[in-house]
Amino acid sequence: MTNFSFCNPVRVEFGKDKEKKIGKYMSEFDAKKALVLYGSERVRQSGLLDVVEKSLRENGVEFVLLGGVKSNPVLSKVKEAIKLAREFGADSVLAVGGGSVLDSAKAVAAGVCYDGDVWDFFTGKSPTSALKIFDIITLAATGSEMNQGGVVTNEATKQKYSLHSDCLYPKVSVINPLLQASVTREYLVYSASDIIAHSIEGYFTAASHPELVRMQIEANIKTVIRTTEILLADPNDYDARAEFAWAATLALNGYTYLGVDGFSYPNHMIEHAISAVTDCAHGAGLSVVMPAWMKWYALKNPAAFERFASEIFGKSTALEGIEALKAWFDKIGTPTSLSRVGVTDANLAEVIQVALMHSKDWGMSDIYMRESLEAIFNLAK
Structure with a gap:
């Protein structure tokens, strides 16, 4: 730590x-x-x-x-x-x-x-x-x-x-x-995606990650999955709404990054390029980016991806865990393909160009070059 x-x-x-x-x-x-x-x-x-x-x-x-x-x-x-x-x-x-x-x-x-x-x-x-x-x-x-x-x-x-x-x-x-009970179904599921994205950035990219913090992140993600499904069935379930709200706060109040070192925010960097061009909802863009980025990045940190698969979805392999997350996004109705958030053949080049600008300004251009970004966007089609 x-x-x-x-x-x-x-x-x-x-x-x-x-x-x-x-x-x-x-x-x-x-x-x-x-x-x-x-x-x-x-x-x-x-x-x-x-x-x-x-x-x-x-x-x-x-x-x-x-x-x-x-x-x-x-x-x-x-x-x-x-x-x-x-x-x-x-x-x-x-x-x-x-x-x-x-x-x-x-x-x-x-x-x-x-x-x-x-x-x-x-x-x-x-x-x-x-x-x-x-x-x-x-x-x-x-x-x-x-x-x-x-x-x-x-x-x-x-x-x-x-x-x-x-x-x-x-x-x-x-x-x-x-x-928050009057939030639309769409923005509820976009919010779930956003909270999960805040939770996984350090979990997958950090060079050093304490066990305690990993467990806290896993608990947060499982809480989001559980309460989202409850709220989709009954938007007025107060206890589920309260846990969902507190999970959102915990995901980015610094608590789940204590003792964590050498991490970055690639999913957010890539999504910011998408929504800067298409003006899609941030959480919607993230649910498109995450499974694609995870497939591209998994071999760089296989132990974390295998653990995620096991702890969150009870799966055996990294790929099974990624597919399970994508399947859950599809189940709750948040997008998992670029076309669903307004990225088409006509504007993809612009999105990639903006992502290149972001990767440079965010200090991530050594990893997220044109070739790697094109590969991630291809996986998101």
């Missing part, structure tokens, strides 16, 4: 009706003026936004609203929000929605406190200060509610990159599983 430092300062308020206290939680951190950022009108139609506004008013938190954050958040929206937050004099950002809204909120929080272009934070510069960040999560997938990173797409350059800084940890994250 390699040396590590671990500090996760996020306060999680988990459970029923926690969103009703968001104003109280924010006032405890002396938030006075908040930009409330959200995505679709689902949060208004469900009544959640009314609950939020009432709680903020009761606790003396002034606010201004901005909706319209899309599922693959874009730089132009972040810049719009930065402008509004500055004009309002915001000292905090409250994200009400899924990971895309929270990722945008983190970029906004950093951008308001910076004189330059916020895109600098996605291309090498790290923010040193930010507005206070709070969130109410309505979709379990990204784990952004308990980490210090966020992903945004630059529409002009097709770069789908991330920013990271300790100043971007949320102060309080509210996770009420009931708020």
